[in-house]
Amino acid sequence: MPKHIIIDTDPGIDDSLALLLAAASPEISLDGVIAVHGNVSTEQTTKNALSVLELAGLSQVPVFKGCDLPLVKSHYSPGTHGGNGLGYAQLPGISDPATVKHGSDFLVSRSCRIR
Secondary structure, eight states: OOEEEEEEEOOSHHHHHHHHHHHHOTTEEEEEEEEOOSSSOHHHHHHHHHHHHHHTTOTTSOEEEOOSSOSSOOOOOHHHHOTTSSTTOOOOOOSSOOBSSOHHHHHHHHHHHHO
């Protein structure tokens, strides 16, 4: 029986790899992804999450936009991670947009169902 998980992430190079590994794991059922601010904007990390899931054949997994601002300070680094945060990787286009609901609302709704 696979473990159901939600990944809260800032998909750049490393977190995109983590999403791909989760997608390939028979032990995991990916119930949702929340994309937050990271080396690039939340808008870009959300697009990255959608593109990586599309690449993995998991476009049905809902992606939620999370917090736009970091807790401490911004750390954009386009010189290292490229403008899209994926080191200039070219991913497939996005077939479905992110879910409109905010990521924190998704987490609350999921935790209420578990009880």
